[in-house]
């Protein structure tokens with residue numbers, strides 16, 4: 483369909499809606515039509531749309547200092563780096579502007595580390611159906627079949643193996659291998675969690691072989707899975723962690739964090755004009771303050787069970803499949819039902835949900851979502867399913 487928004491490069495089919503406002507779990511167009519949002523910018527809006535603490539932080543910071551240039555220190559970036567290292571157990575942080583850029587940094591860090599400590603080893607093991615971003619290197623690291631024919635030649639050096647298969651990882655390691663990079667829950671693949679056994683096995687394997695274990699927590703980090711970081715559910719510590727999406731509560735900020743032994747960038751290796759500017763760091767500090775408030779993550783887990791129960795009830799009613807995921811990153815297998823058709827009907831009824839696969843629905847509401855909003859979502863989803871069957 484031809485879009486009337488011809489001044490924008492057409493990069494995806496979008497519905498003919500133009501949003502002008504958002505508040506909490508709701509989005510509005512200019513005519514005042516409302517949508518209940520269980521996508522939240524793809525798990526970005528940790529505190530919902532236009533949350534007051536983030537709005538206040540951005541407003542106040544914009545009057546104080548927006549960008550002194552990355553060639554100088556600023557107080558917000560220093561505070562945020564301290565906060566993130568304390569909370570994560572990592573030692574140092576590099577700020578970026580997107581998840582892909584944070585992962586690109588992780589790939590560069592691994593290659594540098596290989597140069598310095600592993601006789602030039604440079605290959606990274608990644609996983610089938612994994613997703614790491616849309617820069618050339620992160621598309622190359624991504625295991626999405628649809629990316630394979632695109633923009634060749636790709637960046638070399640990524641060996642892809644089946645997710646969850648520890649033996650395949652072990653078999654793929656050679657003297658050129660320097661790191662393993664994965665999502666603790668594959669988000670774009672349809673919310674596929676790694677088991678604790680697999681992650682602990684990777685940790686042990688990486689230790690035995692002298693490799694870096696790098697976790698892409700761009701989608702799973704900052705409370706999304708019910709812990710501040712998903713790896714905390716699995717009793718492991720990675721060497722490198724990347725963050726993005728939820729970190730800024732909707733504002734573009736991402737982070738590459740690493741343990742001391744993995745930090746090896748030298749002057750000139752890494753940087754970026756907007757990286758770690760105080761405006762976005764102030765937003766991230768406001769998000770972290772909320773998410774680390776006593777009881778916040780307990781509430782996320784309570785909302786998760788409530789949402790999961792509602793989804794299970796629908797699954798039983800329409801003979802669909804299981805519910806997967808943790809915290810407020812949940813997927814419902816639709817069985818024989820057409821997930822994109824349900825998403826389309828939901829949109830018409832005023833509900834935003836996502837179908838990452840033909841038979842998978844993904845829900846990633848605000849971490850502050852209420853039980854009432856979950857009930858409303860379940861009603862609208864029920865109606866959307868009925869309409870998709872009609």
Ligand SMILES: *Cc1c(COP(=O)(O)O)cnc(C)c1O
Nearest residue numbers: 580581582613614615700701726
């Ligand atoms: C969204 C996502 C990315 C890419 O982040 P951008 O901010 O879109 O560049 C990378 N990894 C994972 C796991 C993601 O979900």
